[in-house]
Amino acid sequence: MTVEDIVRILDGTPLTCKDNLGIEVRTACGSDMMSDVLAFAKTQCVLLTGLCNPQVIRTAEMMDIVCIIFVRGKQPDESMLELAEENGIPLISTPHRMFSACGLLYENGLRGGKMDA
């Protein structure tokens, strides 16, 4: 699945890196807790979150997260957009709620990473 597919599936609006939506996404992670994302997210993963602050972008940067989806129509502010653009991370806003957004992606074949033993 590519970021472009995600935009289509989630009725999303791309907010940054609009020329870079062909990137491949392997797994997904849905969380408002960046502590958990830092501890559990896998590589080439997309992050779905309802949290909207600059540390979400920082977390994605450190974890090499491919793309961030803000659920419930959340809109990142100017500083977040700048930080994401600087780091080449596409931000997408979707009107869907967290559960529905995760469900739609799952239905279309995207899976979470394997659980750690």
Added chain:
Amino acid sequence: MPDVMELVYEVSNEDFTRAGEASSDVKRKLKKLGIPSDVIRRVSIALYEGEINMVIHAYGGKVTVTISEEAITMVLADKGPGIPDIDKAMEAGYSTAPDNVRNLGFGAGMGLPNMKKNSDEMNIETQIGVGTTVTMTVKL
């Protein structure tokens, strides 16, 4: 590449939104040096968690990163309150972070365990009322 490279950062506690600037800069520099991406990822995660900890618990501090041919060493020194019980602090899920920090998406009690997980060696020196120094090494 010079034999040893040292990077020093002041971590300010005044603005939580700026936490991560040191980790971000280190990550960029490691990329430029051509360090393997899995090593960069581990260093970035460990350092970012440490930086967040310094902002949450210790009113900021100083980060020194040394890059040699063998390893990347990160020293995070603060003049914060110290850690009363390190064993407890190392337990996954144990947290003393205030609610406002949790609202920002942190303080789940995963920071120190995650720092240990992502480094090859981690050492904590702490003294109540004086401060804490965390040293982490990731081998190349």
